[in-house]
Amino acid sequence: MNVGTLSPTLAPVVSPIPLRELMPWLVFAGLLMLLAIYFVGAEQGATSLIPGMYVHEFVHDGRHLLGFPCH
Numbered sequence: 508m509n510v511g512t513l514s515p516t517l518a519p520v521v522s523p524i525p526l527r528e529l530m531p532w533l534v535f536a537g538l539l540m541l542l543a544i545y546f547v548g549a550e551q552g553a554t555s556l557i558p559g560m561y562v563h564e565f566v567h568d569g570r571h572l573l574g575f576p577c578h
């Protein structure tokens with residue numbers, strides 16, 4: 508029986524990412540999330556930046572699932 512498997516003597520190498528390096532990516536991800544919420548929730552519904560109904564049809568089920576007003 509390999510005792511080392513159950514009680515490893517080496518601690519895993521973990522180097523935390525500094526907040527200063529992480530922050531731009533968090534802001535970027537937040538902006539992408541806001542853009543996704545806009546397109547799912549409002550585009551070609553309450554507002555319309557892109558003409559036509561393609562975006563509306565593409566996100567229609569998600570819009571109903573999340574409870575945004577649709578029709």
Ligand SMILES: [Zn+2]
Nearest residue numbers: 567571577578
């Ligand atoms: Zn609908």
